[in-house]
Amino acid sequence: xxxxxxxxxxxxxxxxxxxxxxxxxxxxxxxxxxxxxxxxxxxxxxxxxxxxxxxxxxxxxxxxxxxxxxxxxxxxxxxxxxxxxxxxxxxxxxxxxxxxxxxxxxxxxxxxxxxxxx
Numbered sequence: 001x002x003x004x005x006x007x008x009x010x011x012x013x014x015x016x017x018x019x020x021x022x023x024x025x026x027x028x029x030x031x032x033x034x035x036x037x038x039x040x041x042x043x044x045x046x047x048x049x050x051x052x053x054x055x056x057x058x059x060x061x062x063x064x065x066x067x068x069x070x071x072x073x074x075x076x077x078x079x080x081x082x083x084x085x086x087x088x089x090x091x092x093x094x095x096x097x098x099x100x101x102x103x104x105x106x107x108x109x110x111x112x113x114x115x116x117x118x
Contacts, residue, residue, distance in 0.1 A: 005044065007059055009101060016098035024076050043114035060104035062112075066091045069105065 011017045018037045021027045027039040042062070063069040066084055070093065074080070081094035081102050090108040097103060 005046070006038075007041070009059065009097075009103075011097065011099035011101055013099035017101070020098050024073070024078060045113040058104065060106055061095075063105065063107055066093065066105070066107035069107075 009017065015035075018035075021039050022029060022037065027041065029037045029039045032038050045062075070080060070084070073095065079096040081096050084091050084093045087106075089110050090106040092104060092106040094102045095105050
């Protein structure tokens with residue numbers, strides 16, 4: 001059966017973004033050949049939201065304490081794209097990737113699915 005998921009981030013500067021995940025976030029990785037790094041991510045969740053426009057995908061990083069995580073990442077030179085905002089379901093900010101992309105970063109206030117057994 002299905003044993004995992006694979007997220008792809010398209011980037012204008014893939015090398016810089018790979019270095020960000022490797023060096024700044026410290027994600028373990030394997031080299032699939034020719035410098036194509038594949039990173040081990042933290043446990044994940046999948047949510048399906050309704051859309052009025054065309055289908056889209058988003059990728060968010062989650063943390064237990066957004067203020068502490070922002071302080072630690074800020075010390076590592078991470079740029080935040082917006083101040084934290086309380087969305088009810090969590091407190092959200094964004095981080096700028098070196099290649100120009102943005103990832104959401106949030107402290108959830110909803111039940112966490114990735115902690116479920118099985």
